Amino acid sequence: MSLDAVKALTFDVFGTVVDWRGSIAREAESVLAPKGYALDWAAFADAWRARYQPAMQEIRSGARPFAKLDILHRENLDATLPEFGVSGLTEAELEHLNRAWHRLTPWPDAPEGLRRLKQKYIIATQSNGNVALMVNMAKAGGLPWDVILGAEVCGAYKPMPQAYLRAAELLDLPPEQCMMTAAHNDDLKAAARTGFRTAFVARPTEKGPNQTIDLVADPSIDIAASSFIELADKLGCP
Amino acid sequence: MSLDAVKALTFDVFGTVVDWRGSIAREAESVLAPKGYALDWAAFADAWRARYQPAMQEIRSGARPFAKLDILHRENLDATLPEFGVSGLTEAELEHLNRAWHRLTPWPDAPEGLRRLKQKYIIATQSNGNVALMVNMAKAGGLPWDVILGAEVCGAYKPMPQAYLRAAELLDLPPEQCMMTAAHNDDLKAAARTGFRTAFVARPTEKGPNQTIDLVADPSIDIAASSFIELADKLGCP
Numbered sequence: 001m002s003l004d005a006v007k008a009l010t011f012d013v014f015g016t017v018v019d020w021r022g023s024i025a026r027e028a029e030s031v032l033a034p035k036g037y038a039l040d041w042a043a044f045a046d047a048w049r050a051r052y053q054p055a056m057q058e059i060r061s062g063a064r065p066f067a068k069l070d071i072l073h074r075e076n077l078d079a080t081l082p083e084f085g086v087s088g089l090t091e092a093e094l095e096h097l098n099r100a101w102h103r104l105t106p107w108p109d110a111p112e113g114l115r116r117l118k119q120k121y122i123i124a125t126q127s128n129g130n131v132a133l134m135v136n137m138a139k140a141g142g143l144p145w146d147v148i149l150g151a152e153v154c155g156a157y158k159p160m161p162q163a164y165l166r167a168a169e170l171l172d173l174p175p176e177q178c179m180m181t182a183a184h185n186d187d188l189k190a191a192a193r194t195g196f197r198t199a200f201v202a203r204p205t206e207k208g209p210n211q212t213i214d215l216v217a218d219p220s221i222d223i224a225a226s227s228f229i230e231l232a233d234k235l236g237c238p
Numbered sequence: 239m240s241l242d243a244v245k246a247l248t249f250d251v252f253g254t255v256v257d258w259r260g261s262i263a264r265e266a267e268s269v270l271a272p273k274g275y276a277l278d279w280a281a282f283a284d285a286w287r288a289r290y291q292p293a294m295q296e297i298r299s300g301a302r303p304f305a306k307l308d309i310l311h312r313e314n315l316d317a318t319l320p321e322f323g324v325s326g327l328t329e330a331e332l333e334h335l336n337r338a339w340h341r342l343t344p345w346p347d348a349p350e351g352l353r354r355l356k357q358k359y360i361i362a363t364q365s366n367g368n369v370a371l372m373v374n375m376a377k378a379g380g381l382p383w384d385v386i387l388g389a390e391v392c393g394a395y396k397p398m399p400q401a402y403l404r405a406a407e408l409l410d411l412p413p414e415q416c417m418m419t420a421a422h423n424d425d426l427k428a429a430a431r432t433g434f435r436t437a438f439v440a441r442p443t444e445k446g447p448n449q450t451i452d453l454v455a456d457p458s459i460d461i462a463a464s465s466f467i468e469l470a471d472k473l474g475c476p
Contacts, residue, residue, distance in 0.1 A: 172370035
């Protein structure tokens with residue numbers, strides 16, 4: 001099947017559309033530096049993020065009922081702060097810091113690229129982030145989504161098959177008419193196993209200057225680009 | 239509580255944002271007139287729509303599991319056509335006609351009014367229409383929703399309390415920070431019972447030239463306007 005049949009692009013967001021590492025490092029510094037802390041801010045972002053997959057895995061495995069990502073982020077924050085010797089934040093400060101994930105900064109090419117892709121395709125979030133997180137991020141960053149899908153709406157965290165299949169069902173499209181777009185080969189390969197087409201957008205510094213994975217697309221991926229602008233070019237979007 | 243606390247406007251869509259009656263009458267004529275049928279097209283639209291509430295009531299009552307509106311619309315279409323002496327349509331023609339609900343035309347003030355309201359508020363669909371219906375309608379009509387909520391995402395048809403409460407929960411807002419916006423007093427009163435604030439936008443010809451209900455806002459409604467433009471003015475949207 002050619003890519004001509006694709007009607008909707010579904011997007012991974014953390015790392016693919018927005019720079020979580022740089023954003024979280026800046027947000028942590030803005031909250032903690034005025035209190036006299038001088039951490040390795042990027043290391044703090046990495047440590048907080050390192051608890052992300054294990055937290056979701058508890059839910060994927062069935063050991064824990066579904067809980068939205070805001071809740072997991074907060075639990076992970078509460079566990080990460082003591083590792084860096086941080087204590088004594090007020091509840092309001094903790095909530096503000098936790099909601100830094102609602103304010104992540106888009107990669108520079110993302111808003112314009114999405115506006116172009118939207119001219120030809122339905123553009124949907126297909127993120128593990130919850131609905132409010134995605135809506136607030138889109139308002140802050142100018143991300144013109146047609147529809148917010150993802151874990152909270154689909155009731156499953158990627159890479160569970162249900163996360164992709166339910167998104168296609170909500171769009172009333174067969175999976176073959178949906179294209180998962182991500183900077184992560186594992187996400188794309190999981191989507192492909194459910195019938196989705198796949199687009200890789202390289203984000204070689206997402207995880208920092210020494211990133212070793214996801215530098216290039218797996219050969220099984222349908223289309224690869226270095227930015228959303230290039231993806232729009234390759235897909236013939238005006 | 240003042241309206242200053244409102245962060246999100248949630249919208250009824252059929253009749254409030256789009257002209258279902260005129261649109262369905264035109265779509266039915268475009269499919270059936272070339273086949274030699276000369277119906278009262280508005281009466282056909284009214285008859286199809288008359289089966290809408292009873293079909294949802296079966297689900298609200300628990301007599302039938304949740305089914306999305308595309309399915310109910312199709313069942314209702316199949317029941318309505320023989321009443322007008324129409325038969326012999328192909329499956330493709332029936333599906334095209336059923337998906338007329340995905341192509342309903344916005345009232346003239348809706349796209350501009352929504353663009354203005356979006357500058358200040360999260361704007362969300364809170365319709366009994368399903369996700370694909372809302373997404374396709376928005377693409378066709380230029381409706382700049384931030385997020386598609388409504389029956390399929392919330393798992394309940396309005397005016398069930400869960401339909402409103404789940405929308406607020408997904409937005410991570412208390413109901414008091416959400417304002418239901420509709421041309422229908424019953425929808426607004428049901429939303430208000432769950433804690434929502436309410437905005438009435440008059441659509442005095444939605445149901446045709448002899449409409450007798452919903453001509454003015456119930457006194458309990460928080461704010462009333464004659465168009466989305468006037469609503470944007472009253473809410474101080476630039």
